[in-house]
Amino acid sequence: MVELTSSDFFLAALGGSLIGISAILMLYFIGRIAGICGITFSLLDSNEINKPWRWVFLLGLILGPMLVHQIYQLPIPDAPTDNIPLLILAGLITGFGTKLSNGCTSGHGVCGIARFSSRSIVATITFMLFGFISVYALKHLIGL
Amino acid sequence: MNTLFSYLIILLAGLLFGIGLAISGMNDTHVVQGFLDVFGQWDSRLIFVMLAALIVTLLTFPLILKREKPIFDSLFHLPKFSQIDRKLIIGAAMFGIGWGLVGYCPGPAIASISYGYWQTAVFIVSMLIGAFVCNKTTS
Known part of the structure; x- marks a missing residue:
């Protein structure tokens, strides 16, 4: 197990709470689910109306980390893997899969469960389980 | 819906989401893969992030x-x-497998754009292509 400090736990709980508050703002004020896949992938759909708000949300999503790393001198995370085929494969199946199942960690995992949606509960259990299997295969069987 | 105030709320929601991901370590693919690596050096942080968000x-x-x-x-x-x-x-x-392979889900991938890593860009472009293909091929 990775040894975590109390500050790690505090920041994890605080960060999670902020994500929850973001979801409240979206639902209470504009009646939308704060699901990143739904917000992002609908931009690919030429028929989608009410587009500007999606761009505004994504702008905030990108600016938020920029600000917080700058202001609080929070270290920038290490780069992801530089294995290009792996990045492309992971990106393709993440995009295809989240579009097919209509949601990802935010839409199903945080918002869907809070609405007691049985689809979201099943989706969350499924992607968690396959995430564990995927990392097990990658790190312990293939050794990447 | 088109009022300035509603857009400010949406911007604030985006900011809070991004800040939440950044401070909790969720933009770090190694932390996320660490959480999914139950048989390795397990990093429990993601569960606290998710639980806190869910309680709220x-x-x-x-x-x-x-x-x-x-x-x-x-x-x-x-x-x-x-x-x-x-x-x-x-x-x-499919999403679970992709999530494990790199450690990005869609939110953190987009929230990591400002770190300037080319890996993030490759992942996001591939993800958009994947979603686009799904949109065109399934009804």
């Missing part, structure tokens, strides 16, 4: 959804589909 939403969503409508719109835009079908399971399984 579980306590408030039922109350919000009791209202007739949101503040700036005439209705709540919620998924109408409630059936658990093959698409849901297959899609979630």
Whole structure:
């Protein structure tokens, strides 16, 4: 197990709470689910109306980390893997899969469960389980 | 819906989401892969992030959804589909595999753009292509 400090736990709980508050703002004020896949992938759909708000949300999503790393001198995370085929494969199946199942960690995992949606509960259990299997295969069987 | 105030709220929601991901370590693919690596050096942080977010939403969503409508719109835009079908399971399984391979889910990938890593860009472009292909090939 990775040894975590109390500050790690505090920041994890605080960060999670902020994500929850973001979801409240979206639902209470504009009646939308704060699901990143739904917000992002609908931009690919030429028929989608009410587009500007999606761009505004994504702008905030990108600016938020920029600000917080700058202001609080929070270290920038290490780069992801530089294995290009792996990045492309992971990106393709993440995009295809989240579009097919209509949601990802935010839409199903945080918002869907809070609405007691049985689809979201099943989706969350499924992607968690396959995430564990995927990392097990990658790190312990293939050794990447 | 088109008022300036509603856009400010949406911007604030985006900012809070991004800040939440950044401070909790969720933009770090190694932390996320560490969480999924239960047989290796397990990093439990993601579970605390998810639980904290869920406590906040579980306590408030039922109350919000009791209202007739949101503040700036005439209705709540919620998924109408409630059936658990093959698409849901297959899609979630594909996402889980992709999530494990790199450690990015869509939110943190987009929230990591400002770190300037080319790996993030390759992942996001591939993800958009994947979603686009799904949109075109499945009804």
